Amino acid sequence: MKILKELMLVHGVSGRESRVADKIAEMMTPYVDSITRDALGNLICYKKGSAKNAKKLMLAGHMDEIGFIVTGVDDKGYIRVSSIGGIHYVSAAYSAVRFENGLRGVIVPEGDFNNNFSSSKFVIDIGAKSKKETERRVKVGDFASTVSHVEHLSGEYWAGRPFDDRIGCAIMVRAAMEMKDCKNDAYFVFTTQEEVGCRGSKTASFAVAPDFSLAFDVTGSGDGPKASPMAVSLGKGAAIKVKDSSVICDGGFVRFLDELAKEKKIPAQLEILEGGGTDTCSMQTAGCGSRATALSVPTRYIHSNNETISKKDYDACVALTAALLERDLGKERF
Amino acid sequence: MDYMKILDELRSVPTLSGFEDRGAEDVLKLLSPYFDESRRAGVNCLLFTKKCGKENAPKILIDAHLDELGLIVTDLKDDGLLTVSSLGGMDKRTLTASVFTVHAAKDLRAVSVKKPYLITKDKKLPKYGEFWLFTGLSKTELTDAGVRVGTPVSCQRSTEKLGEGQYYGAYMDDKSCAVAGLIAVDLLRDKPLECDVVLMLSSQEESFGAGFPTGAAAVCPDEILVVDVDLGSTPETDDKDTVKMGEGPSVTVSVQTDRRLTKDLLRIAREKEIPAQTALCVKSTGTNASSSPFLLGGVPTACIGLPLKYMHTTVETLYEKDLINTGKLIAAYIEYRFGGKGGAQQ
Known part of the structure; x- marks a missing residue:
C-alpha cells in the first residue's frame, strides 16, 4: 500500500x-x-x-x-470553476479542495443545496476578503481537486481518493x-x-x-x-x-x-x-x-x-x- | 456462382460484433477460392485480394462489415436464467419472446423471457436487465457448458423467400454487402485491371468501429468503397429518411464522402443503365465511411448502400436484384477507373 x-x-x-x-x-x-x-x-x-x-x-x-479549473473570480471573491472529467457532485459538495500550489479552499454549491448539479452552480471559497485578494492568489486556468486521502477501513478494505x-x-x-x-x-x-x-x-x-x-x-x-x-x-x-x-x-x-x-x-x-x-x-x-x-x-x-x-x-x-x-x-x- | 447460396452460407457463420474471430476460419474457407490471397489483419478483419499482377499497382478497397448485432451474457443467476446486455444495438422490439443461440463451448438454444404482460400490464419496450434468456439448464450445467460473463449470443438465422425476389432473415446487415463485393470481383474476373481489388470484411462496425481503421491501415488503399445496408422505405416511412426498395443501390452524398467518387458512381450507373439512387446524409453516413476522413491522412471514399427493410431485426428484408445491381455498380466503377489499357486513372 x-x-x-x-x-x-x-x-x-x-x-x-x-x-x-x-x-x-x-x-x-x-x-x-x-x-x-x-x-x-x-x-x-x-x-x-x-x-x-x-x-x-x-x-x-x-x-x-478528475478536478476543477478556475474560470474566473466573482465580485465577492468566490472562485468560479469548470469541471475536468466526470465530477461526482454529491460527493464534491462541501469538500476541501487543494490547488496545484498547495493553496486550500472549500468547494460549495451556491445558495441552498438542491439537486441541480453542475459546475456552474459550484464555487470555491478560499477565505479571501475581496475579489482582489483572491486574484492575487489564484489565476484563471489554475487546477484544483478535492483533497486526496487514504483510509484503512478494516481487513482488506481501503477508502479514499x-x-x-x-x-x-x-x-x-x-x-x-x-x-x-x-x-x-x-x-x-x-x-x-x-x-x-x-x-x-x-x-x-x-x-x-x-x-x-x-x-x-x-x-x-x-x-x-x-x-x-x-x-x-x-x-x-x-x-x-x-x-x-x-x-x-x-x-x-x-x-x-x-x-x-x-x-x-x-x-x-x-x-x-x-x-x-x-x-x-x-x-x-x-x-x-x-x-x-x-x-x-x-x-x-x-x-x-x-x-x-x-x-x-x-x-x-x-x-x-x-x-x-x-x-x-x-x-x-x- | 450462386450468390444467394453464398449469402446463406455466410449468414450461417456467427461473427458477432467483437467476436468475429470465432467465425474467421469458416469465412476464410468460404471466400478464399474466389481470390488470389486471403489473410487476417487489423482488429479481427479479413482481407481478400484479387491481384492484377503488376508491381506497385494502386489498391481499391471494398469494405463490408463482418460483424453482427447480438447480446452478451452479463451474469448467470442461481436459477439458471442469464442476464444480458447489448452487443451493438438490436431493435428493442425483437428482444423478448425470441429465439437466441448462446455461443459457449457448444451452441445452446435459448428463449428470451420477461414477466408475463398479462400480470404486469407492461407495454413498454424491454430494458436490458429486465428480461432474461432461458435455456432450461441449471447454473451448474451452464457453467459446465462454458457459459460465462462475456459469452456472446446471436439471433435466429433462418431465412425464407418472399414475393418479388425478396428474402428475409437476420444478418443481411452486412453480409449481403460482403456478397455484393464478391459479385463485383466475380464480374471483373476476366477483365484486365490496373489495380489490386481488396475486399475487406471489417469488425465492430456495429459497436466501436475498431476494425475499419486498423484493417485499412494494413492495406493502405488509394480509394475506398464502403458498402453497407441503407434504410429501405416501407409503407409507413418518410421518403426523405429512406431509399426505395428494388430501385438499385444508393450512393451517399455526405461531407464525409468524396465528391469525385460519388459523382463518378452516379454517372457510371446512368451510362451503364444500372439502377441507382442518391441518398442524402449531410453530416454522417452512419457507416464505416464516417471514419475515412481521418484515416491515413485521408483516403477518397464513397459510400454505397444496399436497400434493406426492417433493419436490425430478425426479418431484415432485401431484393435479390438490388444485391446484384450493387455488385454491378461496384464492378462498373472499378472497370471505369482502373480498367486495362489506361482506364480513367491515366
Missing part, C-alpha cells in the same frame, strides 16, 4: 500530471531500460524483453484525476518491481488526460504501436448498496475486462489471462462495465491494431471522495501482470 498511498497523495488533474510523472519516474528508474516523456506528458518506461523476436506489450494506467487511477499506476510499478524475467518488450506507459477522453493514450499507443495491450483502471462493482446489477464484487480478484462502453476486448487475450490466473492460482473474475470507457480502446485501434484488454480493480463509489477497494484485488492484479510479463507472448496461441 505504501507505493499506492504515495501516488494518491500527489496532485495531478487531467492536463497537469507532471508531478505524478516525476514521482513514478523516480520509482521506475531501477527497473527499466529507458524513460521518456512525449508531447502530451505521457511517461513511457521501456524494458527490453529477453525473448527472441519479443512481442511489444503496452501496459497503460492513467496518471490524471483518487484510487482512479493511481491504483492502476501502482499496479504497473509493483509489477515492474516483482517480475523476475521480462520476456516481452514491455512499455509501461503512464498516460495523461484519460478522464477527458483518453487523449494521452491515443498519442502514446500511436508511437508504441503495440502487438498486445493491457490497460489498468478501476471498474464498478455490483455489491454496493442498491448498486446496478454487475457480476463483479470486491475481494473476488483481478477483473479481466471483456467489454465496456468503449471497447470489446480481444477474446483470445481475455481467455489467455483467465487461464493464466487459474494456472497461477490468482483470483480473477470477468468484467463487463456497462457505463464507462478506458484507455483500452485507444490501444486496440492504434496503427494496424493490437490485441487489447484491461485488468480492473473493482471499486465502489467511483469518482467520489471515498472510492473503496479491496487490497486483495489490487494484489491479484499485480501478481497476474507480473506473470504475464514473464510469459513470451510470441510463443502463445490466441
